[in-house]
Amino acid sequence: MDLPSTKPYLIRAIHQWCTDNHFTPYLAVAVDARTRVPMEHVRDGQIVLNVGYEATGRLEMGNELITFQARFGGVARDLSIPISNVSAIYARENGAGMAFEAESAAAASTESAATTADHDSEPEPPTTPPGAGRPKLQRVK
Numbered sequence: 001m002d003l004p005s006t007k008p009y010l011i012r013a014i015h016q017w018c019t020d021n022h023f024t025p026y027l028a029v030a031v032d033a034r035t036r037v038p039m040e041h042v043r044d045g046q047i048v049l050n051v052g053y054e055a056t057g058r059l060e061m062g063n064e065l066i067t068f069q070a071r072f073g074g075v076a077r078d079l080s081i082p083i084s085n086v087s088a089i090y091a092r093e094n095g096a097g098m099a100f101e102a103e104s105a106a107a108a109s110t111e112s113a114a115t116t117a118d119h120d121s122e123p124e125p126p127t128t129p130p131g132a133g134r135p136k137l138q139r140v141k
Contacts, residue, residue, distance in 0.1 A: 004063065005063075005083070007083055007084075007086070007100055008061065008062065008063045008064075008083045010089075010098055010100075011027075011061060011066075011083065011086060011089050011098075012061050014089045014090070014097050014098055015051065015061065015089060018052070018089075018091045018097075019052070019053065021091075023091035023092065023093050023094070023096075024050060024052045024055075024091065024092040024093065025050075025051050025052055025089060025090070025091065025092075025097075026048055026049065026050055026051065026089070026090055026091070026092050026097075027048070027049045027051045027066070027081070027086060027088070027089050028046060028047075028048050028086070028087045028088040028089075028090075028099075029046065029047050029048075029049065029081050029085050029086055029087065030045060030046055030085045030086075030087050031045055031046060031047055031085070032045075032085060034082050034085070035080070035081055035082065035085050036078070036079055036080040036081075037049070037079050037081065038072050038077055038079075041072065046087070049070065049079070049081075050070075050092070051066075051068065051089075055070060055071075056068040056069065056070050057069040057070070057076070062083075063083065064082065064083055065080060065081065065082055065083065066079075066080075066081045066083065066086070067079065067080050067081075084103035085103075086100060087099060087100055087101070088100065
């Protein structure tokens, strides 16, 4: 019997911890075709989002999907993020939180390697997803 992933539960727990301690929860997301976010804010295939209750509307953190509404440039947008694409959740104020390996990137590289192996005699080594370590925020002046 396959056990369900602990990832959505950990994401909700860190979000609640941030909220309880008056921190701002930020979500780092690996963007792919299944992710519905403002593409003009995506950098290097990733987007970092404020998921605090003050910054979101109708926030729902399910076991498969995180959905909410947020304003970008004063315009309300509906966002949809698969749990598998979440690479980190952390507090903006101190960086405390948890990083995850984005499952979609790992699955895509595994599938790519399998497809290549089927068609070529020598498969290319699978590429590793970008650093799943602690997210870094950089101030640009």
